[in-house]
Amino acid sequence: MKLLNNTAVARRRANPQSTTPCSGFSLSEFTVAVGIMMMVGAASVAFVGFVNSGLSNVATQNQVNQKANFVSGAIMNRVRDAIYMTNDSTGNKLVLAFDDNPNTDSNNDGNKYNDRDHYESYTFDTGDGLEDTTSDNRLYYKTNINTTSSMALIERGLRKLPSVKVFDTTNSVGSITNGGNAVRISFGILDGWDGKRTQTIEIKNMVVRRN
Ligand SMILES: [Ca+2]
Ligand SMILES: [Ca+2]
Numbered sequence: 737m738k739l740l741n742n743t744a745v746a747r748r749r750a751n752p753q754s755t756t757p758c759s760g761f762s763l764s765e766f767t768v769a770v771g772i773m774m775m776v777g778a779a780s781v782a783f784v785g786f787v788n789s790g791l792s793n794v795a796t797q798n799q800v801n802q803k804a805n806f807v808s809g810a811i812m813n814r815v816r817d818a819i820y821m822t823n824d825s826t827g828n829k830l831v832l833a834f835d836d837n838p839n840t841d842s843n844n845d846g847n848k849y850n851d852r853d854h855y856e857s858y859t860f861d862t863g864d865g866l867e868d869t870t871s872d873n874r875l876y877y878k879t880n881i882n883t884t885s886s887m888a889l890i891e892r893g894l895r896k897l898p899s900v901k902v903f904d905t906t907n908s909v910g911s912i913t914n915g916g917n918a919v920r921i922s923f924g925i926l927d928g929w930d931g932k933r934t935q936t937i938e939i940k941n942m943v944v945r946r947n
């Protein structure tokens with residue numbers, strides 16, 4: 737590319753009949769062209785960054801959606817099979833009882849299907865005693881409340897929804913004497929507790945046990 741100074745370009749434009757070849761840009765034209773290219777480059781970088789950020793947010797939202805659906809579905813499946821359930825006064829803990837052997841009557845009441853052979857639990861754990869600090873809030877599951885081992889279903893970011901308990905047992909269908917026959921499950925998951933962009937989901941379900 738050939739650059740001409742402004743004087744040379746002006747001379748050429750003043751004498752268009754000249755046979756001397758003259759091609760290229762003046763310095764000012766070149767400066768303007770470079771400026772335009774820089775603006776286009778900056779816009780391209782900003783656009784790519786915006787697209788990447790958007791894709792990341794969508795992926796994170798899918799993750800919290802899947803986790804919330806999986807956990808609530810897992811709890812509901814166990815509730816359906818339980819023969820008894822109750823929650824503590826805070827609503828942070830749900831306890832389920834199961835009959836482990838339909839061929840024996842372990843409590844000798846004449847029914848083989850209603851024995852509380854083992855108990856399982858789901859617990860909303862605040863970590864530091866504070867529900868509002870979500871970074872260490874988790875939900876863990878015990879396959880037997882008499883053992884110390886537990887499994888974290890939601891490792892962090894668990895939220896309690898306003899004015900409702902996480903677990904709230906009730907009698908929704910007629911009267912039943914073996915504890916509540918239904919439980920409301922309400923919680924949220926917050927991803928982004930570190931101050932970056934956040935993705936959230938809130939789950940509210942109600943499930944009735946079948947036994
Ligand atoms: Ca029994
Ligand atoms: Ca039994």
Ligand SMILES: [Ca+2]
Nearest residue numbers: 862864866869
């Ligand atoms: Ca906490």
